[in-house]
Amino acid sequence: MSQKETYENPDLKKERQNCPFNKEEITNLLDGGKEKTAERKQLENYILSDEQLKDAVPMEYLSHADKYAEELRKACLLMHKLENSPAGQVPTLRALMGAGLGSAVLKEGNPLALHYVMFIPALMGQGTIDQQAKWLAKAYNLNIIGTYAQTELGHGTFLRGLETTATYDPNTQEFVLESPSLTAYKWWPGSLGKTANYAVVMAQLYTKGKCEGTHPFMVQLRDEETHEPLPGIVIGEIGPKLGMNTNDNGYLGFEKFRIPRDQLLMKHSQVLEDGTYVKPTNSKLSYATMVFVRVVVCQDVTTNLRKAVTIATRYSCVRRQSELKPGDREPQVMDYQAQQNKLLPPLAATFAFQLASDHLWNLYNTANNNIEQGDLELLPDLHGLSCALKALCSSEGANFVEVCRQSCGGHGYMACSNFPRIYGQVTAAETYEGENTVLWLQVARYLVKTRKEQTGGLSVKYLIGEEKGPKTVDTTLEGIVHLYRRTAVGLVDVAIAELEKSGRKGEAPHDAWNHAAVYLIKAAQAHARLFVVESFVNSLKVGNLSAPVRTVLSQLCELFIIYWLLERSGELFFVRQFIKKRLVTVEFQVRTLLYVKLLAAIRPQAVNLVDSFDLRDEILASPLGCWDGNVYQRLFDEAAKSPLNQSSVHESFHKYLKPLLKSNL
Numbered sequence: 001m002s003q004k005e006t007y008e009n010p011d012l013k014k015e016r017q018n019c020p021f022n023k024e025e026i027t028n029l030l031d032g033g034k035e036k037t038a039e040r041k042q043l044e045n046y047i048l049s050d051e052q053l054k055d056a057v058p059m060e061y062l063s064h065a066d067k068y069a070e071e072l073r074k075a076c077l078l079m080h081k082l083e084n085s086p087a088g089q090v091p092t093l094r095a096l097m098g099a100g101l102g103s104a105v106l107k108e109g110n111p112l113a114l115h116y117v118m119f120i121p122a123l124m125g126q127g128t129i130d131q132q133a134k135w136l137a138k139a140y141n142l143n144i145i146g147t148y149a150q151t152e153l154g155h156g157t158f159l160r161g162l163e164t165t166a167t168y169d170p171n172t173q174e175f176v177l178e179s180p181s182l183t184a185y186k187w188w189p190g191s192l193g194k195t196a197n198y199a200v201v202m203a204q205l206y207t208k209g210k211c212e213g214t215h216p217f218m219v220q221l222r223d224e225e226t227h228e229p230l231p232g233i234v235i236g237e238i239g240p241k242l243g244m245n246t247n248d249n250g251y252l253g254f255e256k257f258r259i260p261r262d263q264l265l266m267k268h269s270q271v272l273e274d275g276t277y278v279k280p281t282n283s284k285l286s287y288a289t290m291v292f293v294r295v296v297v298c299q300d301v302t303t304n305l306r307k308a309v310t311i312a313t314r315y316s317c318v319r320r321q322s323e324l325k326p327g328d329r330e331p332q333v334m335d336y337q338a339q340q341n342k343l344l345p346p347l348a349a350t351f352a353f354q355l356a357s358d359h360l361w362n363l364y365n366t367a368n369n370n371i372e373q374g375d376l377e378l379l380p381d382l383h384g385l386s387c388a389l390k391a392l393c394s395s396e397g398a399n400f401v402e403v404c405r406q407s408c409g410g411h412g413y414m415a416c417s418n419f420p421r422i423y424g425q426v427t428a429a430e431t432y433e434g435e436n437t438v439l440w441l442q443v444a445r446y447l448v449k450t451r452k453e454q455t456g457g458l459s460v461k462y463l464i465g466e467e468k469g470p471k472t473v474d475t476t477l478e479g480i481v482h483l484y485r486r487t488a489v490g491l492v493d494v495a496i497a498e499l500e501k502s503g504r505k506g507e508a509p510h511d512a513w514n515h516a517a518v519y520l521i522k523a524a525q526a527h528a529r530l531f532v533v534e535s536f537v538n539s540l541k542v543g544n545l546s547a548p549v550r551t552v553l554s555q556l557c558e559l560f561i562i563y564w565l566l567e568r569s570g571e572l573f574f575v576r577q578f579i580k581k582r583l584v585t586v587e588f589q590v591r592t593l594l595y596v597k598l599l600a601a602i603r604p605q606a607v608n609l610v611d612s613f614d615l616r617d618e619i620l621a622s623p624l625g626c627w628d629g630n631v632y633q634r635l636f637d638e639a640a641k642s643p644l645n646q647s648s649v650h651e652s653f654h655k656y657l658k659p660l661l662k663s664n665l
Ligand SMILES: CCCCCCCCCC/C=C\CCCC(=O)SCCNC(=O)CCNC(=O)[C@H](O)C(C)(C)COP(=O)(O)OP(=O)(O)OC[C@H]1O[C@@H](n2cnc3c(N)ncnc32)[C@H](O)[C@@H]1OP(=O)(O)O
Pocket: 093, 094, 097, 098, 099, 113, 114, 117, 148, 150, 151, 156, 157, 158, 159, 160, 190, 284, 287, 288, 290, 291, 293, 296, 297, 300, 379, 380, 383, 431, 432, 433, 434, 435, 438, 442, 445, 446, 449
């Protein structure tokens, strides 16, 4: 392990004895190879050994402004360290922006995250070669710091409804940016409040008196020297949020603010000097930055879930409570089947989500390369799958993190448990980069279209042609995946039938769509789940795994796909043929039995499995989840840091409580 402590909780020690598989093999698998593991460890040592990056006091005790200042100090220090990073700049940046190593230093969000996660990708994806030459080096060298300003006070989802205008003036060859109302103010962009001095701004482009839709513009917001907002720019921070409080989300208004013509990012569409508009090959290419973030968010949410599961699993093996067998010692709470039922599905989910996210990442890279060559064929599949997995991983991830918190009882409710912060991050991902319900409906649109037109990308091939596979109960893993597939197809057909029913009643297509939303969302979710379980099953067929690792991963895979089936059993009832053939009843009886057996089979390996995530204590940042299991001492040490414990009697006693007590005499 990366940390060897002198103390090790005896229960955890026992859990770690006789591990039947090589933990390092799983670590390497998750890192993407032995070399990558070595590189990650070296990077962690480099960053986490720096005393200046450690918190003097827990963040919870700082004011909103002090929290921001402190995190900005550390974020800047991290950027200085980039230059000499043993892992190279790009891998280091990736590690520092996300929920892994970065979160060990910047616990409530990185004030520079948007610069790297959206501003630079937007320049790369939307800027011409010349524009990239002008801005990219400056951005990489941190001569300028940017964000991505799209959402407004009045509109986040419906991008066609954005109100900010950029009107071309051919006389001066400039665009005039304007916020025509309060609801037109940009509202939410991360790093916008105090950190960024530039932004890629999405605005409605007007030229020759015509609106050409939303387009990306490169806009300077603040003076590069003084950091004061430029004349015509109104800017500020939006205030405290449920989580991510040091991402300094901000607002931004434009008062007839002029920028040169060549600050329209013109890779896909152009405005010529005389104001002539040149259309893109596909109007959705300006949405590409969002697609990139949806892809990386799947990976990020999975890392956060791994943290939550590690904390809850280790704690559950240290915590002893109640009585299992009368007269016996209190058991580890992990020995209750009810606790295994809480924690083993999220443990399995971390593998399922990672494998699906890896698939999505590969698709993104292929599609992106093709798009660079002018081939847009993979774009619909990429859009459909990135929406599906972003929505699935974030919504299931947030639910699982909450279950992990609950599984730690009262101590899970402490801020120092780190659950509030982890939950704050994961639930944010349910909303940002496309609100999940809205994304489910985008997925449904793609599924309905594919099923009706009998053409679509790889992820939806199962919707094309006749259904293949067994029609009766088949207890193999393949059999159950087929059940998922039949459910997914069945739910799309149910949704289409619903749309057609409304059509026959004379409803307009948009009304029919609205009235079928419940079915459409169910179909989209079943599709996403099918993709995840197929990825899990298929990944185990290939790959160079040792027999013990394959065994434990197969158990997790089977547990997970049965768990989802039982959880979502209601959806099977929508598919009429399942009920007709009594498939549902038989399936449930067989599966429940197997699920319970799998809980017992995986239970002894739970700690070994989370150990193989190889998450350092600094990354877990929780007294409940530390490697040594010294939970109670660490909780006491955390309590000692409370400002209320710095004196035996707080001054407020004399000010308020004492007079009150006297008045009662
Ligand atoms: C490096 C590792 C680090 C990881 C760190 C991660 C952590 C990062 C921390 C950062 C924190 C926060 C960042 C958050 C940033 C933001 O939130 S930015 C703002 C994001 N906003 C949104 O996502 C808005 C959501 N809305 C939309 O996307 C669209 O408006 C919507 C798709 C809902 C609708 O758009 P319309 O224009 O109205 O389109 P439709 O009419 O519905 O569809 C028309 C056709 O277009 C296709 N389409 C739609 N979108 C895309 C797309 N992106 N790509 C390709 N195609 C698209 C759609 O399928 C329709 O096709 P059809 O006509 O059916 O063929």
